[in-house]
Amino acid sequence: EPEVTQTPSHQVTQMGQEVILRCVPISNHLYFYWYRQILGQKVEFLVSFYNNEISEKSEIFDDQFSVERPDGSNFTLKIRSTKLEDSAMYFCASSYRQGEYEQYFGPGTRLTVT
Amino acid sequence: GNSVTQMEGPVTLSEEAFLTINCTYTATGYPSLFWYVQYPGEGLQLLLKATKADDKGSNKGFEATYRKETTSFHLEKGSVQVSDSAVYFCALTILFNNDMRFGAGTRLTVKP
Numbered sequence: 001e002p003e004v005t006q007t008p009s010h011q012v013t014q015m016g017q018e019v020i021l022r023c024v025p026i027s028n029h030l031y032f033y034w035y036r037q038i039l040g041q042k043v044e045f046l047v048s049f050y051n052n053e054i055s056e057k058s059e060i061f062d063d064q065f066s067v068e069r070p071d072g073s074n075f076t077l078k079i080r081s082t083k084l085e086d087s088a089m090y091f092c093a094s095s096y097r098q099g100e101y102e103q104y105f106g107p108g109t110r111l112t113v114t
Numbered sequence: 115g116n117s118v119t120q121m122e123g124p125v126t127l128s129e130e131a132f133l134t135i136n137c138t139y140t141a142t143g144y145p146s147l148f149w150y151v152q153y154p155g156e157g158l159q160l161l162l163k164a165t166k167a168d169d170k171g172s173n174k175g176f177e178a179t180y181r182k183e184t185t186s187f188h189l190e191k192g193s194v195q196v197s198d199s200a201v202y203f204c205a206l207t208i209l210f211n212n213d214m215r216f217g218a219g220t221r222l223t224v225k226p
Binding site for chain 2: 033041043044045093101103105106108
């Protein structure tokens with residue numbers, strides 16, 4: 001069964017450093033998403049991406065964040081200058097259509113900012 | 115706005131006990147409803163879904179019925195197993211909307 005993959009599984013970085021989290025969505029999906037889950041809290045939407053541009057973003061997704069689909073398979077989330085409060089589990093998801101169709105989630109990347 | 119409210123956890127049950135995890139929603143549109151499960155150390159897996167009123171989603175012995183009149187989508191299982199120990203998230207999406215809204219999650223522990 002096709003699945004969403006994410007790398008790395010765990011990333012440790014120092015405050016102020018740039019990080020890039022990588023995702024490979026399911027190959028025939030058209031919509032891509034990033035979510036985060038701070039330890040013990042709910043899963044929060046960050047951004048959605050369709051047709052090579054951001055289609056929606058939350059207030060969390062500020063200028064420190066950016067997303068890119070550099071080729072036909074990868075979907076990346078960049079945090080320009082990490083802060084302690086960026087420590088969280090980051091989930092990538094993809095779906096064939098938006099709205100009522102389920103989103104398929106990757107296993108997550110745990111980001112630890114020290 | 116669109117949101118999901120989920121029963122607070124944690125929930126601890128003995129094996130073969132009946133499980134109910136309550137979920138209610140508010141939505142400006144006509145939502146699709148989902149239950150996701152997160153096993154220890156893993157990502158989110160879709161457990162079941164329902165896309166219209168009175169639909170019943172089911173999978174692995176779990177069931178949930180989309181109740182528009184009570185804006186609810188409660189998760190039930192007749193006889194839980196130790197392997198069901200996980201965190202369960204209720205979620206919704208709205209047609210032509212891009213973000214999935216999650217509840218806070220309910221941690222279930224099943225003891226032998």
